[in-house]
Amino acid sequence: MAKVFITGASGFIGRALADRLTADGHEVRGVDLRADPARGVVAGDIGAPGPWQDEVAGSDWVVHTAALVSNCPDLGTAWRVNALGTRMVLDEAKGCARFVHVSSVRVFSDLGFPDGVTEEHPVRPDGNPYVDTRVASEQVVLQAHAAGQVPVTVVRPGDVYGPGSRPWTVLPVAMIKANRFVLPAMGKGVFSPVHIDDLVDGVLLAAASPRAAGQVFTLSGGVGVPCAEFFGHYCAMLGKRGPVVAPTPVALALARAVAAAARSRGAATEANPTAVRYLCRKGTYSIDKARGVLGYRPRVDLAEGMARLRPWLAERGML
Numbered sequence: 001m002a003k004v005f006i007t008g009a010s011g012f013i014g015r016a017l018a019d020r021l022t023a024d025g026h027e028v029r030g031v032d033l034r035a036d037p038a039r040g041v042v043a044g045d046i047g048a049p050g051p052w053q054d055e056v057a058g059s060d061w062v063v064h065t066a067a068l069v070s071n072c073p074d075l076g077t078a079w080r081v082n083a084l085g086t087r088m089v090l091d092e093a094k095g096c097a098r099f100v101h102v103s104s105v106r107v108f109s110d111l112g113f114p115d116g117v118t119e120e121h122p123v124r125p126d127g128n129p130y131v132d133t134r135v136a137s138e139q140v141v142l143q144a145h146a147a148g149q150v151p152v153t154v155v156r157p158g159d160v161y162g163p164g165s166r167p168w169t170v171l172p173v174a175m176i177k178a179n180r181f182v183l184p185a186m187g188k189g190v191f192s193p194v195h196i197d198d199l200v201d202g203v204l205l206a207a208a209s210p211r212a213a214g215q216v217f218t219l220s221g222g223v224g225v226p227c228a229e230f231f232g233h234y235c236a237m238l239g240k241r242g243p244v245v246a247p248t249p250v251a252l253a254l255a256r257a258v259a260a261a262a263r264s265r266g267a268a269t270e271a272n273p274t275a276v277r278y279l280c281r282k283g284t285y286s287i288d289k290a291r292g293v294l295g296y297r298p299r300v301d302l303a304e305g306m307a308r309l310r311p312w313l314a315e316r317g318m319l
Helices: 012-023 051-055 075-093 129-146 166-177 196-208 227-237 248-264 273-278 288-294 302-315
Strands: 003-007 027-032 041-043 061-064 098-102 152-157 159-161 193-195 216-219
Touching: 003 012, 012 027, 012 196, 027 051, 041 051, 051 075, 061 075, 061 196, 075 098, 075 129, 098 129, 098 196, 129 152, 152 196, 159 166, 159 196, 166 227, 166 302, 193 196, 193 302, 196 216, 196 288, 216 288, 227 302, 248 273
Parallel strands: 003 027, 003 061, 027 041, 061 098, 098 152, 152 216, 159 193
Antiparallel strands: none
8 A cells, every 4th residue: 555646647647557556555646737636636737836735745656747748839838847847746755755757768869869779878858848858857856866855766658559648549540530640751660659558567666666766767568660550550440541651751841831830820739840750760669677677567569459449449439
């Protein structure tokens, strides 16, 4: 039994963690932008002081999933949530037994990292506000650990899909359904999927393991697949041929046009050049450290994960 506080408790990863912990008999509370009293979630913005701060005290574990996960915001907006917000949560978590920071493999930057990249490879700011503030948030967390303020563990998920995943399930399915989805690099970019159930397993192992304190772990499914194969599962569910692929210059030109049209309406879109470049990756992410230290073993392969996902999509009228 543990008292666990989750930031971003109503988000995709936070909700999945809360559901698993509650089912296992732990006491779970959390914060998100909107309150959910039935689930013990209070309303709060982690980038600003508020009553939410009083809810963190007394927790055994704090799992920090809250972040601005988008390629659209400017640097100041992303920094306030992803870096400053992380520091504010840490300040309230002093005295807990473990602070788990959910980061991202994007701290390696989107391109230019070696295949099978390990946690020892340097992180790389690249001018993208999301990438750069993820790098900054890890620095904040590891600095707190080095100062003896709180024992921390950093986990870097791969491409997390499953029920509720906005970037890798909800948005691509909607775009494929509307015939607006095009893969760059002729669909040969490398995707590193991890099913949400496997990610939850890894995060909980990281929280519980004494050996994980002060460490960084990559958590993916352990394999890379061509983007055309991953998104092809969604096409098959929708009864469509595809996915549609194009040379990278063509996909970038399309994305620039879409982004410009969105800006003219005073809006933003995730179908932008940054997303295109991300889908051109050539490398994979090693999970050898998580296997060896945590005993992490992904159990849900891509075929099984997609089979589990189909009923969820159908129930919501997305197929």
